[in-house]
Amino acid sequence: MEKRVQDYSKEILKIIRSNTSPAVMGGRLQDYHENDLADVMPKLTVQERCKLYRILDTDMLSDIFEYTDEENAAEYLNEMDVRKAxxxxxxxxxxxxxxxxxxxxxxxxxILIDLLEPEVRRDVEMIASFDEDEIGSRMTTNYIVITDKLTVKQAMSSLIEQAAKNDNISTIFVVTEQQKFYGAINLKELIIARRDDLLENLVVTSYPYVYAEENIDECIEELKDYSEDSIPVLDNDNQLLGVITSASIIDLVDDEMGDDYAKLAGLTAEEDLKEPLKESMKKRLPWLIILLGLGMVVSSVVGIFEKVVTALPIIMCFQSLILDMAGNVGTQSLAVTIRVLMDESLTGKQKLELVWKEMRIGLCNGGLLGILSFALIGLYIYLFKGKTLLFSYAVSGCIGVALLLAMLISSAVGTCIPLFFKKINIDPAVASGPLITTVNDLVAVITYYGLSWLFLLKMLNLAG
Amino acid sequence: MEKRVQDYSKEILKIIRSNTSPAVMGGRLQDYHENDLADVMPKLTVQERCKLYRILDTDMLSDIFEYTDEENAAEYLNEMDVRKAxxxxxxxxxxxxxxxxxxxxxxxxxILIDLLEPEVRRDVEMIASFDEDEIGSRMTTNYIVITDKLTVKQAMSSLIEQAAKNDNISTIFVVTEQQKFYGAINLKELIIARRDDLLENLVVTSYPYVYAEENIDECIEELKDYSEDSIPVLDNDNQLLGVITSASIIDLVDDEMGDDYAKLAGLTAEEDLKEPLKESMKKRLPWLIILLGLGMVVSSVVGIFEKVVTALPIIMCFQSLILDMAGNVGTQSLAVTIRVLMDESLTGKQKLELVWKEMRIGLCNGGLLGILSFALIGLYIYLFKGKTLLFSYAVSGCIGVALLLAMLISSAVGTCIPLFFKKINIDPAVASGPLITTVNDLVAVITYYGLSWLFLLKMLNLAG
Structure with a gap:
């Protein structure tokens, strides 16, 4: 993507490569956003980066590292003194x-872990103890916490003290003396409160929270809805362990959608540009092998109709058309259903309504396209294949009806299969794709060749 | 989705339906998060909601309305006095x-617009003046702004004064006397600063910003990268108009991905559960019609090979297998390419690398699956179709080679077409889908029937 927002790279590079004194250079660089400084880092030589490590203070460097991708950050850490790192x-x-x-x-x-501040070390170990798909693995311990017995004035000075070390200050969390989560105060409320106000009145005691062991996929939509800067994460004893920041929520939403997007396209997970060939193959092969197996099933069903095709070779030409359209309609219904399932919790009645709506759409679209192909394909066969008008429109009529039926059934299949997988707690995005393709292919093949056999061969007694 | 986060609805309903005095009830309700209160609103009767409008203060009600979906909010406004609304x-x-x-x-x-505070009315009109796809339409004017000549102490009291009316306080924006955007101060820095520190030292003067007329799609990735709570939006004279909050960014990221997801599945835009049938049909039909047209092209190409099929009906059975696999591989490459294009700006060299990598994946996967289908399909034909061993493996060899070639070419097509569309500034997610399906179908048909004709009919002189 083009850089639409002001691109500061050139300016920053110029400053770093100038010969001004460290104090002046440090002052100038502090005028830039850490994300922009992080963008410049890979463009510097090792010497230039080492100059930066000496000039910028630890706070600024740590902010820059938060905006750097992990592999680069690990590399930079190697370039500096281990204590500084x-x-x-x-x-x-x-x-x-x-x-x-x-x-x-x-x-x-x-070595690095041993050198971390003891408190930070404990936090890192705690976060590492959670599974990748548990919300605890994405939290930060960088937040402000006070106890519930303070006055507004005490709370304010506790905040000022903690703010020097912690970045997420817009919500202040309140715990009881037993360290149980009690509630949260919006910093804004604290700032506009008078010194003699009761702190109690400022605390939202039913503030939303999550447990660290909850599955990310299952609570991300809920977290998104609160649109708070940070949401507290508790352990099973209701003690405050950390917070999920809105930046993490943005990443999680992006990841979740990216993965679903990948799954819809038949990848087991999202791919990366830098990923080695083997990794990418591993993400794609499982589905391809399943799809190949299912494709063979479809082929052997087509094989049953070999005699129909031998008698009427022209109908074979339109097989791909019917199968593709059934597949397209099924994928549309699948995508809609998965997105609806992702955002909302549906009642049984709503699920029936969804299936009913999808089927009506399938019927209407199928009807329109069926008529369209009846008209066009009949004309095509008549003009280009040198058949009689009756023969041409008998064949195209068969195609039109098959298209309508295939589209109607595919819509239903594309909606019911993900609903069913969701019901039995399997991720519908993973499981539905190949099954829907195959079921739709089978339905389309049987409808099309079955109709052709019945209508064209048995009833009209036409043959090639 | 199940509610994983604590569900407060029942508690809140109970409080509202109790007979406690307004003061006590108001106090109790203030302990809940506005999002949870908003969730309860549709479950109340009109009378119960009217009770709430009297009990809760304007600030709280406005927060609840921010978490309510627009249609419901509009309905609630009708239930109350127009001045209160x-x-x-x-x-x-x-x-x-x-x-x-x-x-x-x-x-x-x-009427409502006339009754708004004059300043708010001006802001609403300004925001309404931007197009839906311009970043200006998504900004809020709810932020803290100070001029650059203040002391830390003055800045702090200006903040306290403005905080009563504005919610987004974690970044304080600084403008010059001419109202030009000058920079931003992190609230944290201001809080920990000493009263005699120079405000100048706290200001990040090269803070990221966007212009209100910029296209959302083109700057959303950049905004996401900064992970700031709010990013300033300027007019063309560099005056501060409003801010984009992280909550808006979450919504925008979600929308963008949802739309791309929909497009990959052949919908023109994302669908909604409540949408009327006609709207949904409109979003699906355009693609289906295009796909039908392209399907007819493929069918007429298949028609060219009618004679091959008449001579060797068995190869027709495996047409769907080859076409489906080519389609699947193409979709995988397409999805990977679109995601890569969404996140990163690629150099020409990286684009070539991407195509080269996709082709190698296509070759490796195609080779594996080609060998697999050569072995299995040969056995299948030999056992179930009563053909000779030579005939069976000649046909399955043909299928294996066609599969390999089709997968290789489909990978290249699935990568090059979106890269090309991106180059000529057409959204690759919209444009690539049907074109790739058709090109891959054509490639697969020609490879498969061409090979069969050449190898099976001309060289080996086999016939059904």
Whole structure:
């Protein structure tokens, strides 16, 4: 994508490559956003980067590292003194820090972990203890927490104290003396409160939260709906472990959609540009092998109708048309159903309505396209294949009716199969694709050749 | 989706339906998150909702309305006094307010707009002046702004004053006396600054920004990368017009992916559960008609090979297998390419690498599947169709080679076509689907029947 937002790279490069004093250069660089500085890093030589590590303070460097992709960040850490590296890591958001550490070579990783601030080390180990698909693996411990017995004034000074070390300050979390989650205060409310107001009145005690062990896919939509800057994550004893920030939610939404998108196209997971050939093959082969197997099933069903084709070779030409259209309609219904299932929890009645609506769409679209192909294909056969008008329109009538039926059934199949998979707790996006293709192919083949056999051969007694 | 996060609906309903005094009820309801209160609203009777409008203060109601979907919100506004409605609207985020107003019936809308606070009215009109795909249509004017000549102390009191009316306080925007955008201060920095620090040192002057007239699709990836709570939106004179919040960015990312997902499945845009039949048909028909037309082209090419099929009816059975596999491989390459194009700006060299990689994957997977189908299909024909071993493996050899070639070519087509569309500035997700299906179908048909004719009929002189 083109850079539409102001591109600061050139300016930043110029500053870094100039000969100004470290103090001046540091001051100038602080005027830029960390994301823009991070974008420039790969374009620098190792020497230039080392200059930056000396000039910028730890806070700024840790922010830059949060915007750097993990592999690059791990590489940069290797370029600097190990103590400096540990100091930078200690200041990062815990989830980002854990991601970077995963890319660092093993012995070095151990050294770095030993050098982290003890509190940070504990947090990293805790976050690493969660599975990749548990929400706990995506949280950060970088938040403000106060106890519930403070006054507004005490709360404010506690905030100022903690703000120096923690970035996510817009929501302040409140815990009881036993460290149980009690509620949250919007920073805005705290700022406009008078000093003698009761803190109690500011706390939202039924603030939304998630448990660290919850599955990401199952709570991401809910988290998105709250559109809060941070949502607290609790352990099973209701103690506050960390927070999920809106930046993490954006990433998670993006990942979730990306994966579903990939699955719809027959990949087991999303691919990356830099991924080695073998990895990419592994993501694609499973589906292709399943699809090949299912394709063979379809082929052997087509084989049953070999005699129909021998008697009437012309109908074979339009097989691909019927099969493709059934597949297209099925995929449309599948995509709509998966998206609806992703966003909403449907009642049984709504599910029936969805199936009913999809079938009506299939019927209407199928009717329109059926008439269209009846008219056009009949004309085509009459003009280009040198058949009689009756023969031409008998064949195209058969195609039109087969198209209508195939599209109607495919819509129903494309809706019911994902609903069924969802019901038995299998991800509909993974499971539905190949099954729908095959079922639709079979339906289309049987409808088409069955109709041709019955109508053209048995009733009209036409032959090639 | 099941509600995984704590479901507060029942508790809230119970409170509203209890007979406690308004003051106590108001106090209790304030302990809940506005999103949870918004979820309860449709479950209430009109009388119960009217009770709420009296009990809750304007601030809280406006927050609840921000979490309510626009159509419901418009309905609720009808249930209350028009002055109260205008007061609630005046407090909402400007983008949400504009969305709700669009759903209100025309004459009522006029009255409401007249009753809005003058400043809010001006903002709404400004936001309405932008196109739906311009970033200006998604901004809010609910932010904190100060001029660049203040001290830290003055800045802090200006913040406290503005915070009462504005929700997005985590970034404070700085403008010059001429109202030009100057930079931004992280609230955290301001809070931990000492009163005698220079405000100048806190300002990031090269803070990212967008122009209101920029196209959403073209800057959304960039905005996402900054993971800021709010990004300033400027007019063409570099004056600050509003901000894009992270909640809006989440919505935009979700919309963008949803649309691409829909397009991959052959829909012109994402569909909604509540949408009328006609709307849904309109989103699906265009592609289906195009696909039908292209399907006819493929059918007439198959027609050329009618004689081959008449001589060797068995090869017809496996046509669907080859076509489906070519289609599947092409869709995989297409999906990977579109996602890569969405996230990154590729150099010419990287594009060549991508095509080269996809072709190698196509070759490797095609080789594996070709060998597999050579072995299995040969055995199948020998055992179930009563042909000689030579004949069986000659046919399956032909199928294996055709599969390999079709998969190789489909990978290349599935990568090159979206790259080409991107180059000529057409959305690759819209344009690539049907073209790739057709090109791959044609390639597969010609390869398969061509090979069969050449190898089986001409060289081996086999016939059915």
């Amino acid at each position: 540990a100091a930078i890591l200690s200041r990062m958001e815990t989830d980002a820090l854990a991601d970077v550490l995963n890319k660092v070579e093993k012995t070095k990783k151990k | 205008a007061a609630i609207l005046s407090r909402m985020e400007t983008d949400a307010l504009a969305d709700v107003l669009n759903k209100v019936e025309k004459t009522k809308k006029k």
